[in-house]
Amino acid sequence: TLAPGSCHCRYPTRHYEMTTTTPTPPLPEGMDFPLEGVRVLDLSRVFAGPLCGQVLADFGADVIKVEAVHGGDPGRALVVGGFTKDAARAKIDFILEIGNRGKRSIALDVKSPTGREYFGKLLASADVFLTNWLPGPLERARLTVDDIRGFNPNIIIARGTATGVRGPERDRGGFDAATYLSRGGVSYTMTPFGTETPAVQGPGFGDLQGGITLAGGVCAALFHRERTGEASIVDSSLLAQAMWTIAPSISVADLFDMDGIPGAPPGLAINPLVNRYKTRDGRWLQLVFLQPDRFWAGFCERIGLPELATDPRFVPSSNLIANAAEATALVAEAIAAHDLTHWHDVLADEPGVWAALATPRETLNDPQVRPNGYVVPNVDDHGNEYQIVAAPVQFDETPPAAARAPEHGQHTEEILLELDLDWDDISAAKDAGAIL
Numbered sequence: 050t051l052a053p054g055s056c057h058c059r060y061p062t063r064h065y066e067m068t069t070t071t072p073t074p075p076l077p078e079g080m081d082f083p084l085e086g087v088r089v090l091d092l093s094r095v096f097a098g099p100l101c102g103q104v105l106a107d108f109g110a111d112v113i114k115v116e117a118v119h120g121g122d123p124g125r126a127l128v129v130g131g132f133t134k135d136a137a138r139a140k141i142d143f144i145l146e147i148g149n150r151g152k153r154s155i156a157l158d159v160k161s162p163t164g165r166e167y168f169g170k171l172l173a174s175a176d177v178f179l180t181n182w183l184p185g186p187l188e189r190a191r192l193t194v195d196d197i198r199g200f201n202p203n204i205i206i207a208r209g210t211a212t213g214v215r216g217p218e219r220d221r222g223g224f225d226a227a228t229y230l231s232r233g234g235v236s237y238t239m240t241p242f243g244t245e246t247p248a249v250q251g252p253g254f255g256d257l258q259g260g261i262t263l264a265g266g267v268c269a270a271l272f273h274r275e276r277t278g279e280a281s282i283v284d285s286s287l288l289a290q291a292m293w294t295i296a297p298s299i300s301v302a303d304l305f306d307m308d309g310i311p312g313a314p315p316g317l318a319i320n321p322l323v324n325r326y327k328t329r330d331g332r333w334l335q336l337v338f339l340q341p342d343r344f345w346a347g348f349c350e351r352i353g354l355p356e357l358a359t360d361p362r363f364v365p366s367s368n369l370i371a372n373a374a375e376a377t378a379l380v381a382e383a384i385a386a387h388d389l390t391h392w393h394d395v396l397a398d399e400p401g402v403w404a405a406l407a408t409p410r411e412t413l414n415d416p417q418v419r420p421n422g423y424v425v426p427n428v429d430d431h432g433n434e435y436q437i438v439a440a441p442v443q444f445d446e447t448p449p450a451a452a453r454a455p456e457h458g459q460h461t462e463e464i465l466l467e468l469d470l471d472w473d474d475i476s477a478a479k480d481a482g483a484i485l
Contacts, residue, residue, distance in 0.1 A: 056412035068317040082109025083444055087271065090115060090175040092159070092192075095124040096253050097225070097287065098181030098209045100260025105177070106151035107440040107449040113171065113464060114152045114188040114455060118485050121156060121457035124148065129252045139435035142454070144252075146437050147258075149454035151424070152218060155465070156458030156485030160190055163483035170468045177267055182207040185220040194282060205270045207283040209263050214284055223287055227253025233291020234309070236297045242312035257291040261440060272325035291353065321369060322348065326384035334384060334392055341366035351395050352383045418439070422448025458485035
């Protein structure tokens with residue numbers, strides 16, 4: 050087996066008989082990503098854990114997804130909002146693609162004697178072990194920190210959990226909507242003041258943030274090991290991510306003994322120039338003019354209310370804030386008189402920061418997206434083109450290579466052959482049910 054830190058190509062140049070014919074695309078010619086030569090063993094499932102591995106794959110690591118022999122990652126059976134791949138324009142499972150693009154998959158029963166032996170060989174060849182299994186299941190599978198380090202004392206261990214690895218609920222599972230959005234205080238913080246229905250977010254909102262946060266921790270641990278030779282244990286959780294997301298509100302709760310930062314009633318704002326306004330066609334504009342005295346006069350001219358630029362009710366900014374309700378009503382009336390396209394034209398040269406509230410489809414087609422490589426173009430098995438969002442960090446202005454999520458156990462034979470097992474070993478393991 051190879052020593053930790055030795056070179057592992059992200060996409061090996063050797064080619065073996067595969068369980069499927071789906072190719073793994075090469076990196077751009079001549080391109081070295083920061084984690085080239087790093088191998089990550091990814092024993093995680095569903096979304097938050099796999100997302101960490103996907104980010105590391107975008108950064109150039111060879112990420113080996115370890116799945117159960119029967120069924121694989123439960124995330125393969127996850128359907129969000131009824132959006133199945135059969136009904137999609139490109140025939141892909143988009144949730145699986147988002148969390149697993151660029152990985153290789155091995156189907157392995159880690160609890161069987163042969164499976165554990167092979168898993169140990171994989172650990173010995175890896176730089177990072179990534180998991181989101183809870184402490185209890187890891188202990189039952191004999192995959193504690195001591196067990197893992199028994200196979201490879203130099204491996205970095207990255208653990209993503211619901212609420213943390215210590216405390217009375219260390220073995221309690223969690224999901225994005227319950228642990229991040231609800232328990233973590235995010236929904237409360239996002240709910241507009243005075244409304245009865247709690248705010249909700251799209252699927253995997255906290256998972257996506259948590260995945261890249263844990264990936265950042267892995268990168269720091271790799272740097273630390275390079276400097277000192279010491280292998281770290283890296284932990285993050287959905288609860289920790291939620292608290293980081295609403296850190297200002299958490300501080301207010303502590304320092305001022307309040308539930309959080311109070312908001313203005315719907316439609317109002319402490320500063321009328323930091324507010325949302327509805328257009329005639331039902332769209333919304335978000336203004337973020339943090340210096341009212343600087344922007345008020347020019348903005349009033351642009352929206353057709355020049356008389357307000359010198360109105361003593363609103364000038365200086367202390368008066369504007371004191372009469373915020375009146376100013377907000379006047380601005381709202383002006384904005385409501387025209388469609389969004391009108392305001393795009395009128396505010397084109399506005400020096401203050403503003404944006405229309407975009408739909409995801411509009412964001413996908415934002416003129417800044419493709420020039421910056423914020424989506425990765427791919428092609429499905431039927432030749433249909435589609436795009437998947439890239440990890441939001443780039444190196445040397447280069448987006449990651451196009452890559453697909455692997456099929457269940459797609460690379461099992463290839464990976465085992467890399468461990469110097471022969472076809473007789475692989476056949477025997479298949480017959481024993483230790484591999485797919």
